[in-house]
Amino acid sequence: MRDDTIVAVATPLGVGAIGIVRLSGRDAIRIASRLFHARSGRQPEEFQSFRMYLGEVCDPKTGRPLDEALCVVMRAPKSYTREDVVEFHLHGGPLLVRKVLDLCLEEGARLARPGEFTERAFLNGRIDLLQAEAVATLVRARSEKVLELSLRHLSGAFGEKVRRWKECLVLVGAYLVASCDFPDVPIDDVVGFVRQNLRLLSEEIRRELVQSNRLRPLEEGTLVVIVGKPNVGKSSLLNLLVGKDRAIVTPFPGTTRDAIEEPVLLEGLPFRFVDTAGIRESEDPVERMGVERAKAYLKRADFVIAVFDRSQPLEAEDWELARSIRGRPHLVVLNKSDLPPRLSREELEKLYPGET
Numbered sequence: 001m002r003d004d005t006i007v008a009v010a011t012p013l014g015v016g017a018i019g020i021v022r023l024s025g026r027d028a029i030r031i032a033s034r035l036f037h038a039r040s041g042r043q044p045e046e047f048q049s050f051r052m053y054l055g056e057v058c059d060p061k062t063g064r065p066l067d068e069a070l071c072v073v074m075r076a077p078k079s080y081t082r083e084d085v086v087e088f089h090l091h092g093g094p095l096l097v098r099k100v101l102d103l104c105l106e107e108g109a110r111l112a113r114p115g116e117f118t119e120r121a122f123l124n125g126r127i128d129l130l131q132a133e134a135v136a137t138l139v140r141a142r143s144e145k146v147l148e149l150s151l152r153h154l155s156g157a158f159g160e161k162v163r164r165w166k167e168c169l170v171l172v173g174a175y176l177v178a179s180c181d182f183p184d185v186p187i188d189d190v191v192g193f194v195r196q197n198l199r200l201l202s203e204e205i206r207r208e209l210v211q212s213n214r215l216r217p218l219e220e221g222t223l224v225v226i227v228g229k230p231n232v233g234k235s236s237l238l239n240l241l242v243g244k245d246r247a248i249v250t251p252f253p254g255t256t257r258d259a260i261e262e263p264v265l266l267e268g269l270p271f272r273f274v275d276t277a278g279i280r281e282s283e284d285p286v287e288r289m290g291v292e293r294a295k296a297y298l299k300r301a302d303f304v305i306a307v308f309d310r311s312q313p314l315e316a317e318d319w320e321l322a323r324s325i326r327g328r329p330h331l332v333v334l335n336k337s338d339l340p341p342r343l344s345r346e347e348l349e350k351l352y353p354g355e356t
Helices: 028-035 094-106 116-123 129-140 144-154 157-181 187-220 234-242 285-300 316-325 345-351
Strands: 006-009 016-024 036-038 052-058 065-074 085-092 222-227 260-266 269-275 303-309 330-335
Touching (some): 006 116, 016 028, 028 094, 085 094, 129 144, 157 187, 222 234, 222 285, 234 260, 285 316
Antiparallel strands (some): 006 016, 016 085, 036 052, 052 065, 260 269
């Protein structure tokens, strides 16, 4: 258990109905006794664990009440961090919450680092590393599938599976050591046992890796990158997809100099749409930087939308773009259908053979 006591605001920034200030550490209850006066007359040292008490949070220097609040004490080791934990449930004004936080700091607490409450839960043996990571994923979850997976990891189900893998490897190692110590044991029996167990273990781990790679876009958001030459309509397409004027649209080539990323939730699934600078050779150093960023996004993309101007014939940049995304998940969009077409289906088939 750590020697110091940490404090942080446990609710989102901004105005809300409730604002929670959380303390964890050996001085948490002492600090609560300095700040909280219960209507029942009890001191926080006398509070029943995990029970809310109504009272006032007061400035210990002046005795002036700051807010009518609830206070709960969660004693070690049956708390999230396995340390003494105290929470003040206040009215959610940012100024009020900040004032109570400052009073806790004045009484000897230290401002917690991001994720430090979960870090203490891990260091004190309350949760394992996989569960600690699941907490962060749970907080960031933007889809039902990620939420479900995070809850499964938080329950320790995946951690138990990893422990089984470890036990299998330890057993295999024991067989190998025993075969060296006792040469009378038939080597074929040992080799067969080791091969079978390692094969089953590798197959199970491989399945988990495949599933993890499939779920990564659900956690981070599927990265959809819109690419093409300058002035083919990439920004207009981004605005249409996200449902608002996110990117500036002009008739002049090179308007978009930097990548513009916009998260969108479609039917519960997170997507990250990115409008990129037009890919072409340029003497402008700023535009060249934008093109390099576009190419970097293109390498990371989960899905590519390649936009072509159907009112113009194919140029060298179009062929280079087609080569860069061939064999990857992509969609070809022919834009500017209101203008007379100069890009034929035959040319498009040459650009993407076997895909049209």
